[in-house]
Amino acid sequence: MEDAVIRWFAPESAGPFNDWRLIFQSEWMGPWLWVLAAIVGVAWVASALGVRRVRGRGALLALRAAVLVVAAFLVLQPGIELRAVSPVRSQVIAAFDGSNSMELATRSATRRQAVLDHWERSSSAVARLEQQASLELFAFGTETQPVDRAPSEIAADDARTDLGGLLADLAWQAEARDLGAVILYSDGADTEGLTAAEARRRAEQLGVPIHAVGFAEDDTGPDLAIADVRTDEFAFVHNTVQIEVKIEARNLRLASVPVTLKRSGAVLRSEDVQLAGGEGNIVFEFEPKEVGKEVYTISTPVQPGEVVAANNQRSLVMRVIRDRIRVLQVAGRPSWDVRFLRELLERNPNVDLISFFILRSTTDVQKASQEDLALIPFPVNELFTTELDSFDVVIYQNFSYRPYRMAQYLGNIRRYVLDGGSFLMVGGDQSFQPGYYAGTPIADVLPVRLDGGFGGTVIPWDDASFTPRLTPQGRRHPVTRIAEPGAPPERAYRRLPELVGMNGSSGLMPGAEALLEHPTLPGNPPVVAIREVRKGRSMSVATDSTWFWRFRAVADGGQGREYDRFWNQALRWLIRDPELSRVRVDARRAVLPRGEPVEADVRVLALDYGGLAEARVDVELVPVAGESVDGPVPEGRAADRTTDEEGRASLAFSDVAPGTYLLKARARTEDGPVGEAAEPVIVEPTDRERRDPFPRPEILRALADASGGTFRTVTEPFDEIPLETEQRVEVDRSRQIPLWDDVPWLFLLVGLLGAEWWLRRRAGLI
Amino acid sequence: MAQRTSIEVHLSPRELAPDDRGLFAHPMLYWAGASAEPDWSEKAVRNVRRHLTYGGMMLVDRADGELGFDRSVRQTLERLFPRSPLERIPEDHVLYKSFYLVSGQAGRVLRAPYLEGVKLQDRYAVVYSQNDLGGAWARDAFGRWEYEVTPGGERQRELSFRLGVNLAMYAMCLDYKDDLVHTPFILRRRR
Numbered sequence: 001m002e003d004a005v006i007r008w009f010a011p012e013s014a015g016p017f018n019d020w021r022l023i024f025q026s027e028w029m030g031p032w033l034w035v036l037a038a039i040v041g042v043a044w045v046a047s048a049l050g051v052r053r054v055r056g057r058g059a060l061l062a063l064r065a066a067v068l069v070v071a072a073f074l075v076l077q078p079g080i081e082l083r084a085v086s087p088v089r090s091q092v093i094a095a096f097d098g099s100n101s102m103e104l105a106t107r108s109a110t111r112r113q114a115v116l117d118h119w120e121r122s123s124s125a126v127a128r129l130e131q132q133a134s135l136e137l138f139a140f141g142t143e144t145q146p147v148d149r150a151p152s153e154i155a156a157d158d159a160r161t162d163l164g165g166l167l168a169d170l171a172w173q174a175e176a177r178d179l180g181a182v183i184l185y186s187d188g189a190d191t192e193g194l195t196a197a198e199a200r201r202r203a204e205q206l207g208v209p210i211h212a213v214g215f216a217e218d219d220t221g222p223d224l225a226i227a228d229v230r231t232d233e234f235a236f237v238h239n240t241v242q243i244e245v246k247i248e249a250r251n252l253r254l255a256s257v258p259v260t261l262k263r264s265g266a267v268l269r270s271e272d273v274q275l276a277g278g279e280g281n282i283v284f285e286f287e288p289k290e291v292g293k294e295v296y297t298i299s300t301p302v303q304p305g306e307v308v309a310a311n312n313q314r315s316l317v318m319r320v321i322r323d324r325i326r327v328l329q330v331a332g333r334p335s336w337d338v339r340f341l342r343e344l345l346e347r348n349p350n351v352d353l354i355s356f357f358i359l360r361s362t363t364d365v366q367k368a369s370q371e372d373l374a375l376i377p378f379p380v381n382e383l384f385t386t387e388l389d390s391f392d393v394v395i396y397q398n399f400s401y402r403p404y405r406m407a408q409y410l411g412n413i414r415r416y417v418l419d420g421g422s423f424l425m426v427g428g429d430q431s432f433q434p435g436y437y438a439g440t441p442i443a444d445v446l447p448v449r450l451d452g453g454f455g456g457t458v459i460p461w462d463d464a465s466f467t468p469r470l471t472p473q474g475r476r477h478p479v480t481r482i483a484e485p486g487a488p489p490e491r492a493y494r495r496l497p498e499l500v501g502m503n504g505s506s507g508l509m510p511g512a513e514a515l516l517e518h519p520t521l522p523g524n525p526p527v528v529a530i531r532e533v534r535k536g537r538s539m540s541v542a543t544d545s546t547w548f549w550r551f552r553a554v555a556d557g558g559q560g561r562e563y564d565r566f567w568n569q570a571l572r573w574l575i576r577d578p579e580l581s582r583v584r585v586d587a588r589r590a591v592l593p594r595g596e597p598v599e600a601d602v603r604v605l606a607l608d609y610g611g612l613a614e615a616r617v618d619v620e621l622v623p624v625a626g627e628s629v630d631g632p633v634p635e636g637r638a639a640d641r642t643t644d645e646e647g648r649a650s651l652a653f654s655d656v657a658p659g660t661y662l663l664k665a666r667a668r669t670e671d672g673p674v675g676e677a678a679e680p681v682i683v684e685p686t687d688r689e690r691r692d693p694f695p696r697p698e699i700l701r702a703l704a705d706a707s708g709g710t711f712r713t714v715t716e717p718f719d720e721i722p723l724e725t726e727q728r729v730e731v732d733r734s735r736q737i738p739l740w741d742d743v744p745w746l747f748l749l750v751g752l753l754g755a756e757w758w759l760r761r762r763a764g765l766i
Numbered sequence: 767m768a769q770r771t772s773i774e775v776h777l778s779p780r781e782l783a784p785d786d787r788g789l790f791a792h793p794m795l796y797w798a799g800a801s802a803e804p805d806w807s808e809k810a811v812r813n814v815r816r817h818l819t820y821g822g823m824m825l826v827d828r829a830d831g832e833l834g835f836d837r838s839v840r841q842t843l844e845r846l847f848p849r850s851p852l853e854r855i856p857e858d859h860v861l862y863k864s865f866y867l868v869s870g871q872a873g874r875v876l877r878a879p880y881l882e883g884v885k886l887q888d889r890y891a892v893v894y895s896q897n898d899l900g901g902a903w904a905r906d907a908f909g910r911w912e913y914e915v916t917p918g919g920e921r922q923r924e925l926s927f928r929l930g931v932n933l934a935m936y937a938m939c940l941d942y943k944d945d946l947v948h949t950p951f952i953l954r955r956r957r
Contacts, residue, residue: 333772334938336793340821343940355942359865359935361772367924374863374943554820555790 009080009737016733017082025077025738037075041068056763063756070749077738084733090133090180090723093173094151095166097186098139101689102156104187104307105221106714111695112156114714115185118213119151121717129721133180144169151185159595159687163190163699167202174208180723184212184703188696191688196698200706209709209724215695216713221307222251226259226298226314227279227692234319237291238326238390241318245298247273247280250694252303256280262297265624265660273300288320289389290420290535291576293590295624295660295680308693310686315660317590317680324352325575328383328391331357332399332430340547341397341426344567351571354391356383362403384409388416393574398428398544400435407440414441417536422574428544429461432503447512447531447540448505459504466518467498468527474515478580479539479569480528482562492562497552502527503542530573537574582606583675585619585665591682593691597654598681604647604667604674611647615667615674616640621653624660624680643667658685767931771865773938784810789817794937798827798900802834806842815846818884818891823937826894828877829901839894846892847884855881855890860944864935865928872925873897874913889940893933902926 006017045068048060102112109117119126129135137147141158144166163186173179203210228246235241245259260270261284273280288294299313306312327345331338334357345353359375360366366373384406388394394413401410417423425431425446437443438450474480475489483492493516502518505525511533514526529540550563572580588599598621606612621637637656641649661681667674684691697711704711708724768775779796782788784806789795795817806814818824826843828835843852855861861881862868871879877897883890902923904912915923 333774334935335774336938339793339938339940342942343821346940354947355945357939357942358772359939360770364771365769367770368866368928372867372928374865374867376947379947551793551821552790554816555787560820 005080006082010082010735016084017735019083019085021081021083023079023081023736025079025736026075041071044068056759060756060759060763063752063759067749067752067756070745070752074745074749079736079738082735082737083731085731088178088730090178091173092129092133092135092181092183092721092723093138093170093179094135094183095138095140095144095170095185096147096151096154097161098141098154098156099158099161099189099191099689100156100687101161101187101189101693104693106215106219107221111187111215111714114215115213116152118714118717119185122721125718125721129181129723132723138166138169140166140169159593159689160191161186161189161689162192163188163199163703164192164194164202167199167206167703170208171206174206179208181709181721182208182210182707183721184210184700186212186214186700187693188212188214188699189689189693190696190699191691194699196702199699199702203703203706206707208707209722210703210707211709211718211721212700212704212711213714214697214700214711217695217697218250219713220250220694222303222305223307223311223693224249224252224254224257224300224303225308225311225692225694226300229298229314229316231316231318234321235288236323237288237320237392239323240285240287243284243296243298243316245273245282245284247275247282247300248694249275249278249280252278254303257300259298259300261286262299264295265297268296288318291320291322291392292578293680294318294320295682297660308686308690310684311691311693313685314691315591315682315684317682322350322392322575325350325393325571326352326391327354327393327395327571329353329355329395329397330383330399331355331397332428332435333358333361335398335428335544336551337426337428337544337547338397340550340563341395341567344550344564345571348568348571358399358404378404380404380406380409384412388412389419389421391421393422393424393571395424395426396431396435397426398431398435400430401440402436411441414445417445417538418534420535422536422576423538424570424574425538425540426544426546427501427503427540427542429501431544432505432540432542433459434461434503445531445533445536445538447509447514447529447538448526448542449507449509451506459506462502462504462521463500464502465498465500466502466520467496468493468516469519469524471514471517473513474528477513477515477530477573479530479566479573480515481569482565495556496558496562497548497556499527499543499545499548501543501545505540505542537576539570539574541570581675581677582612583617583665583667583677585663585677585679587663587679587681590680591684593684593687594658595655595687597652598656598661598663598683599652600650600663600665600679600681602641602643602649602651602665602667602677604643604649606647611643611645612667612669612674613643613645613647615643615647615669617643617649618666618668619651620664621656621681622662622664624662656683658683767934770927770931771935773934784814787813789813789822793822794934795822795824796827796900797824797839798829799835799838800830801832803838803842805838806845811842811845818846819886822891823889824892825899825933826892827898827900828894828896829874829898831875831877836896843884843892843894847886850884850886852882852884852892852894855883855893859890860941861890861893861932861936863943864932864939866932868925868928868932870925871895871897872902872918872922872929873899874901874915874926876917876922890936893936895929897926899926899930903930 005020045064048057048064103110106114138144139147139154142160142162147154170182225248226245227248230244247257254275256272256274258270259273259282261268268286269284271282273282295315295317297313297315302309302312329342342355345351356378401407413423423445433450443450470480470490481489483489508514508526508529509531512529512531514529516528517524517526527542531538546563550560553560582605584603586601602617604612604615604617618640637653639651641651643649662678663681664678666676701711767773826839873895875897882894884892901913902915903926906912
């Protein structure tokens with residue numbers, strides 16, 4: 001039949017053509033206009049049914065149908081396409097897992113070797129397959145790439161297994177070509193979070209049978225691993241936090257294993273975990289003690305002969321924040337200074353304020369029974385022993401410890417500060433030296449020196465008024481920068497009411513800085529001073545009249561904003577609010593697998609806390625003492641950058657050895673140092689492949705089941721590789737022969753229309 | 767107050783006109799009167815309004831039995847805070863427990879069984895007593911009580927002192943005694 005058609009239309013040149021098809025060459029109208037024309041035409045033909053004379057109606061119907069057919073023929077422009085076609089072979093892809101987990105041992109050999117053996121033993125089936133289809137080899141890991149060499153030459157050194165990426169590339173191949181089947185060799189240990197359910201969905205979408213070859217779940221050497229660690233990204237200081245740890249043991253006969261939790265290198269907890277079916281879980285509970293980022297490491301001992309030793313340890317960085325700032329305010333007596341500070345602290349929604357005011361003096365005369373008083377005992381023991389560490393800031397406001405027999409607790413305050421707490425002493429006639437603090441443990445941690453002590457010279461409380469003077473440090477420090485942005489710092493203090501009353505001191509303690517000083521007293525004693533004492537901070541405000549800045553300032557048209565700014569900034573400095581730092585460094589990832597670059601962003605802020613351009617930033621990656629680092633830190637672990645217009649700079653360190661590091665950034669300008677910041681970074685001793693290297697046959701099985709393929713382990717070679725494909729052809733040559741462009745077709749149409757007109761006239765329809 | 771509490775007291779009170787900017791050296795004001803007073807000037811109203819808005823407190827004390835001062839007080843407070851009218855202070859408010867546990871009213875007389883106040887945000891910036899607290903506290907130059915206290919006699923005078931101490935404590939400590947740490951002790955003593 002085909003030959004007859006080809007010879008009919010191409011009697012002289014039929015040779016190269018072996019196929020034909022009917023085509024329509026019209027390009028006049030779109031499909032909706034075709035439908036409309038067809039409806040109109042059929043309606044026109046059908047209208048002949050309404051003719052009354054029965055004999056004429058049949059003839060009219062026939063004539064109109066003939067007109068419709070001939071018109072359609074002319075409009076559709078049919079033709080014959082003669083083609084020279086050849087069949088195309090289907091494609092089969094054999095994808096080999098090139099990740100480095102394939103170098104891990106099975107019970108007999110490495111996984112890679114087991115795959116090569118399977119390929120060899122399936123050579124007959126592969127050979128038969130190649131007769132029907134063209135076979136292409138691919139290797140996959142981080143990316144999927146075609147390879148033009150034997151499977152034995154495909155290296156297994158990739159640091160990732162991205163089965164999802166492989167499926168995406170296969171889908172692209174299936175769209176471009178006739179993909180008849182996929183042969184997949186892998187351990188299924190995807191590193192990019194592919195689940196069996198997702199694998200099933202993706203395989204269904206692909207629509208090409210996947211014949212997967214993998215490993216049984218227990219076909220691995222002995223290994224003990226921290227398989228999973230779960231915790232929140234951040235925790236609240238002094239609140240219980242949990243770290244959930246999952247332990248997996250393969251081919252090891254262990255009833256229990258010890259698991260240790262370390263914080264910054266120091267052992268926090270260590271417990272035995274019972275293993276059932278090779279799995280065990282433990283939940284570590286503890287309370288973070290400090291705000292900031294803390295490094296936690298979970299580890300379990302390496303067992304003899306383990307396949308991967310590096311996955312016996314996992315580290316994480318936890319960001320510890322405050323739920324609310326817990327402030328203890330202890331005041332020696334009610335006063336306006338106390339009242340306005342309490343009011344400010346209470347207004348702050350982030351502050352959880354515990355106040356204790358001494359409402360009675362030791363010499364007062366009371367005409368009421370205890371039952372008529374709303375007074376409570378001062379819970380000295382509770383506050384300064386068990387609860388002390390729960391406070392972020394402790395404020396002694398014109399408070400003397402002596403009447404309350406608190407000498408024994410002053411050492412606790414010292415320890416609290418050295419361990420990271422913040423202590424603020426506000427002046428008054430019961431504070432500093434008049435409060436008998438000289439020579440006490442508290443004096444050790446104050447920013448100002450209290451000489452004298454018992455029997456020494458006491459610097460008296462000075463009642464004179466004064467306007468405090470900014471020191472050079474105070475001009476830059478956020479605590480004393482209370483002027484509006486852009487205004488000279490000194491002007492704000494000159495405009496504020498004078499302060500009244502001053503606690504003298506003998507200067508600064510080592511490491512302390514005066515921010516405001518007395519302008520006229522001998523030695524210009526500090527009015528406001530700060531100090532970093534080991535892990536803690538202390539601050540002294542040597543007057544009880546800062547409330548003048550809040551209330552008296554209103555008489556001169558002010559609104560007390562300077563007072564609010566001063567104390568809010570003081571609070572933020574005391575609690576080490578990171579927002580108060582002018583240099584910030586952020587590691588884009590705090591924990592990263594071996595082999596991946598440490599990337600960091602640095603932000604440098606100007607005095608007005610806008611971005612500081614053109615600042616020089618020196619960044620170092622410094623190993624943390626006490627944390628394990630595999631091998632020496634490579635050279636070139638420091639870099640410098642210049643900030644852009646927004647005060648930002650970015651950088652990356654590559655080839656960083658595993659370990660725990662501090663990413664330190666120091667910024668400076670031509671005027672001097674701006675500040676510094678640090679952030680912990682962990683480079684894990686294992687890459688993603690080795691973290692959870694166990695075979696995952698369930699992933700491969702899901703791919704096979706959902707795609708209509710097969711799953712087998714490397715112990716079962718292919719007898720036959722099924723190939724499902726539709727036969728496709730490739731057109732080498734074609735010729736189109738129109739059927740409609742002869743003049744007689746036009747004459748025929750005109751004739752038929754004329755006959756239709758004549759018939760209607762004769763029937764009296766015109 | 768100096769004898770009974772730890773508050774430091776300036777023993778020589780200072781008299782100031784309401785339009786005096788010197789008011790801002792004294793966060794607590796005491797306004798007592800026995801008869802109708804001239805209307806405050808606009809400057810005085812602005813000055814006192816600013817004082818009270820930014821943290822000050824004013825105790826208003828009606829000394830006489832006539833309504834003249836009461837009318838002056840209400841008109842002045844209406845001008846000071848038109849959107850915050852005088853209201854009765856609840857009996858369980860913290861100022862009744864800021865130092866003494868006080869229930870009921872006190873003063874030289876007992877004209878009103880309540881205190882009134884003007885509340886700004888969460889605190890009473892103005893407290894108005896119609897019971898002449900100052901009359902119960904007053905002594906003459908020889909230290910004798912200046913006025914008789916009725917109907918409760920010396921017990922009522924003592925309660926007047928206690929209420930006065932509480933008002934000063936409230937001005938300086940605000941809602942300190944509403945802190946959770948105090949609640950169990952106070953509830954136990956109230957029983």
